[in-house]
Amino acid sequence: MTVPALDVEGLRHSYGGNRLALEDVGFRVMPGAFTCLLGPNGAGKSTLFALATGLLRPTAGRVHIHGHDIMQAPGDALAHLGVVFQQPTLDLDLTVVQNLRYFAALHGIGRREADRRIEAELTRLSLFERRAEKVRALNGGHRRRVEIARALLHRPTLLLLDEPTVGLDIPARRTLIRHVHALCAEDGIAVLWATHLIDEIDPTTDHVVVLHRGRVRANGPVAAVNEETGCATVAESFDRLTAARPIAEVETAA
Ligand SMILES: Nc1ncnc2c1ncn2[C@@H]1O[C@H](COP(=O)(O)OP(=O)(O)OP(=O)(O)O)[C@@H](O)[C@H]1O
Structure with missing residues (x-):
């Protein structure tokens, strides 16, 4: 059985206030997959990265990198992890x-x-x-x-990139995205690419994890997510999944 490059299970994080920054977050990134972690401001993307890199300890749940628990075996887990932070x-x-x-x-x-x-x-x-x-x-x-x-x-077998295109012009963004896709295709590196820019997603190859208010709202290849939401494009799916109204209300209204 293929070991996931990243396996997140039941992840919950509280900074101490009333609201949880992450609540029961779970998803996997398999070797060679380019996965976009999509979420509006405050969705919990940076918190998830801090937990995945061991900078924060989760309130509950686990993160495994290439089979190694980031809390129990940080040395082994970090040996498989490459990170590009938002700030250079x-x-x-x-x-x-x-x-x-x-x-x-x-x-x-x-x-x-x-x-x-x-x-x-x-x-x-x-x-x-x-x-x-x-x-x-x-x-x-x-x-x-x-x-x-x-x-x-x-x-590393897993590369985490936290909004790596912030401040770049369109040609530089495209070049960067092309290079990182090549890493997945040529070397089987798994990528988790956090962004709030829908146009960075390649709907033909990429997976998406849509995070909103600390919860995973959708997870899978773009086509599967669009089918689940009944939308024609990932942009429409994202709008639908991150609408201001509670998700149950959106589903009833559809
Ligand atoms: N150090 C902190 N102390 C208290 N609350 C925090 C802290 N960091 C983040 N939060 C809260 O946790 C939630 C998730 O924030 P987080 O920064 O992880 O989201 P994000 O998706 O990375 O947003 P952005 O795109 O704006 O960076 C938000 O409600 C935020 O206000």
């Missing part, structure tokens, strides 16, 4: 290669092996010729690609 975290005054070597060293990857992997990842992301430039000299799209290359150096 590169050192602008180091070169591209210096940033990547630094990260590789943190993961205990030897210098020669690190340089081999850096060359491979930068080539794959069409950035090898920029390797000796300071990150400050790169535009936003290229910086994001460096962050993706960095997140792949320890060869």
